[in-house]
Amino acid sequence: MSPPPPPRKRRATITTVAEAAGVAPSTVSRAFSNPGRVNHVTREHVLEVAARLGYSPDPTARALGTGRTGTVALVVPDITNPYFAGVVKGAERAAAEARLTLVIGDSQESPAQEERLVERLGRAVDGFVIMASRMPDEALRRAAELNPLVLVNRAVPGLTSVVADFASGTRQIVTHLASHGHRSFVFLGGPAESWSGAQRWIGLRTAAEELGLSATRFGPYTPTMASGPAAADALLTSGATAVVAHNDVLAIGVLRRLEERGVRVPEQLSVVGFDDIFGADFCHPPLTTLAERTTEAGGRAVETLAALTRPGAVPASPEAPPAPVRVLPTQLVVRHSSGPAPRREVTP
Amino acid sequence: MSPPPPPRKRRATITTVAEAAGVAPSTVSRAFSNPGRVNHVTREHVLEVAARLGYSPDPTARALGTGRTGTVALVVPDITNPYFAGVVKGAERAAAEARLTLVIGDSQESPAQEERLVERLGRAVDGFVIMASRMPDEALRRAAELNPLVLVNRAVPGLTSVVADFASGTRQIVTHLASHGHRSFVFLGGPAESWSGAQRWIGLRTAAEELGLSATRFGPYTPTMASGPAAADALLTSGATAVVAHNDVLAIGVLRRLEERGVRVPEQLSVVGFDDIFGADFCHPPLTTLAERTTEAGGRAVETLAALTRPGAVPASPEAPPAPVRVLPTQLVVRHSSGPAPRREVTP
DNA sequence: CGTCACATGGCAACCGGTTGCCAAAATTTG
DNA sequence: CAAATTTTGGCAACCGGTTGCCATGTGACG
Structure with missing residues (x-):
């Protein structure tokens, strides 16, 4: 009988290859890592022997010597949220392109959890991309002292970030509503810690003022479908003609409740969301929403981080760092949840 | 003036701590890593000094010595697909609990890409969880020789896996249809490489046979919403009374097309999906679909992998390994896209 | 009180690469 | 053709931990 196969193949090391290649x-x-430093034919030979032995340098050992792990972490509040899927996708692609390994962390919408995650991962990665961080500014600055850091949809003075153009986006929304004869709208706010939530409200309010509409904010609501009913009911008693929700998930939750209560959208009430998530096009009615370029945001963030971690890069110098905030365009996708303002206000 | 701050804080090493603690x-x-081996009070002291110095062991250095990186990789065909979000979530949670770091790879639905990913990541991680792998059996076996490996929704003789109970699930679906008077149904098939697609079809066909229904398979279709129209049109010309789609995304695509063409669901045609993804509850009409426990699957897979990578674990021995296929229950969620069979077949 | 087992700490080798420095060899230059 | 350079390869230290082994100290036991 044949002996049992050896547990796991022992991989070739640099020494093995060196000996075999003489x-x-x-x-x-x-x-492998400094081709210019070795004679052309020697190199060919070594590479050939290495290939024959199935050798490839151990990233761990390499990392120990160089201090660079070739790994970056992406932290998101909730991977389950379809909104973040695009970011992850873009980040993954960019990482693969830069020959980086992407580690993922889910902070479960908790600032504390997020901090712990960053601390735990800090030693194992070259840097972080943090999506929609819920951490306070101060904590982020501290984290940035230990690791290169790029923020997405969050800005902190002095830190590098990639953000969506909410100023333009919110103006597009308000313009859209105004052009349909709405004189006011309600904003359903999200979590207080959400930076983009704050930006959205600021933008909406500003645009409203400029266009002569009045804006009211309700909430905060947890941005889940489960919050829909409460938000919708509040809306209906307020008699609003238009509502802008903190994000699509909440908007869709509201839509469902409105349908339940027999309120016709957009005839009686216009609904607008943020994010253009999966589902926004097939919910009922299809949702008018502000689309961000999430895949691009994720990709750019990783690229920026890669540049930051490349040797020679210095952390936030006292002199002005190179314009560390990158703004990505947003675009209003008009579907069927928004339309002309009703003649009279809604009475449920 | 003050000198510019030092670039990046130099972290304390084990030597620093040792000296400071004497x-x-x-x-x-x-x-840190073998508490029983050191005197209680000494340990307290060391830990205290370490805390004061902000020391924590470098995972890279540790990995080099021990050969364990404390990192596992999760490979998915497409992170953007909401179906996988749950798996990622579960995997992330389980990894964090086991103090493991989760690396993520997106194979973009390509078997070749998947193989490259596994090869590239292989050196950097302790093991893999591969979700719905598109790789051929042989490639997976080869990969399993180099790294511990756990499959999700894919079974290969000899390899460990976590799979949904498609046999029961498909039976639930067919029973549901039969009880509503359907005498036949069409299955809209997914990609040929999809193992779960194959299982679904086998299960459906078997159940159909046992319950005296006739089953026909159309396709293969790429499981995206974009395939919906083609699939729906094929369906309508066939005059089917019920259709089971390879997954929810495809089902929703079909639903949209049907609505466009004025076909009433479920009055004229019943539609059933697989996965119960985000959106299945608010598409129009809400979709009847087979729910899997994706979060649990991801979690279990990582736990299993963690056990495999723990010291003492041996790879696939010639003797029967410990029941390496774990089956997770599935459950039919009945919503409003399915109902009684129409009296006559549909004529569009 | 002698012997022995056990608890505890230190030494040094090792994990698998990278890199500064030196020297031999090859090439250029005057 | 000698001197000055440049190219190329090797030596050895180092990255920051882990761990097998040995030495010492301590308490238990006969």
């Missing part, structure tokens, strides 16, 4: 380990090392 | 580095090491 050179010193340092030469093998350079053949 | 012990040898090995003692510090053991204080």
Whole structure:
């Protein structure tokens, strides 16, 4: 009978290859990571032997020597939220392109959890991309002292970030409503810690003022479908003609409740969301919403981070760092949940 | 003027701590990773000094010595697909609990890409969880020789996996249809490489046979909403009274097209999906679909992998390994897209 | 009180690469 | 053709931990 197979193949190390190729380990090392430093034919030879032995340098060992792990972390509040899926996708693609490994962390919408995550991962990665961070500014600054850091949809003075153009986006929304004869609208606010939530409200209010509409804010609501009913009911008693929700999930929750209560959208009430998530096009009625370029945001953030972690990059110098806030355009996608203001206000 | 702040804080190493605590580095090491091996009060002292210095062991260095990186990779075909979000969530949670770091890879639905990913990541992680792998059996076996591996919704003889109970699930679906008087149904097939697609069809066909229904398979279709129209049109010309789609995304795409064409669901045609993704409850009409426990699947897979990577674990031995296929229950969620069979077949 | 087992700490080798420095060899220059 | 350079390879230290082994100290036991 044949003996049992060996547990797990022992991988070739740099020494194995060096011996087999008749050179010193340092030469093998350079053949892989510093091609200019070794003779062309020697290099070919080494590479060939390495290939034959199935050798590839151990990233861990390499990391120990160089101090660079070749790994970046992406932290999101909730991976389950379809809104973040695009960011992850873009980040993953950019990371693969930059030959980086992407670690993912879910902070479960909790600032404390987020901080713990960053602390735990800090030693294992070269840097962070934090999506819609819920941490206070101060904590983020501290984190940035220990690791390169790029924020997405969050801005903190001095830190690098990629953000959606909410100023333009909110103006598009308000313009859209105004052009349909709405004289006022309600904003259903999200969590207090949400930076983009704050930006949205600021933008909406500003645009409203400029266009002569009046804006009221309700909430805060947890941005889940479960919050829909409460928000919708509050809306109806207020007699609003238009509502802008903190995000699509909440908007869809509201839509469902409105349908339940027999309120016709958009005839009696116009509903607008943020994010253009999966589902926004097939909910009932299809949702008018502000689309962000999430995939691009994720990609850019990782690219920026990659640049930051490349040797030679210095952290926030006292002199002005190179314009560390990148703004990505947003676009209003008009579907069927918004339309002309009703003649009279809604009475449920 | 003050000098510019030092670039990045230099972190404390084990030696620093050892000196500050007046012990040898090995003692510090053991204080952290082998508590029983060091005196209680010494340990307290070391830990206290370490805390004061802000020291924590470098995972990279640790990995080099022990050969364990404390990192596992999760590979999914497409992170953007809401179906996978649950798996990622569960995996992330389980990883955090096991103090593991989760690396994520997106294979973009491509078997080749998937193989490359596994090869690239192989050196950097302790093991893999591969979700709905598109790789051929042989490639998976080869991968399993190099790294511990757990499959989700894919079974390969000899390899460990976590799969949904499609046999029961499909039976639930067919029973549901039969009880509503349907005598036949169409299955809209997904990609040929999809193992779960194959299982679904096998299950449906078997159940159909047992319950005396006739089942026909259309496709394959790419499981995106964009495939909806083609699938729906094919359906209508066939005069089917019920259709089971490869997954919810496809089902929702079909639903949209049907609505466009004025076909009433479920009065004229019943539609059933798989996955119960985000959106299945608010599409129009809300979709009857087979729910899997994706979060649990992701969690279990990581837990299983963690057990496999723990020291002492041996890879697939020639003797029967411990029941390496774990089956997770499925449950039919009946909503409003399915109902009694129409008296006559549909004529569009 | 002698012997022995056990608890505890330190030494040093090791994990698998990278890199500064030196020297031999090859090439250029005067 | 000698001197000055440049190219190329090797040596050895180092990155920051872990761990096998040995030495010492301590308490238990006969």
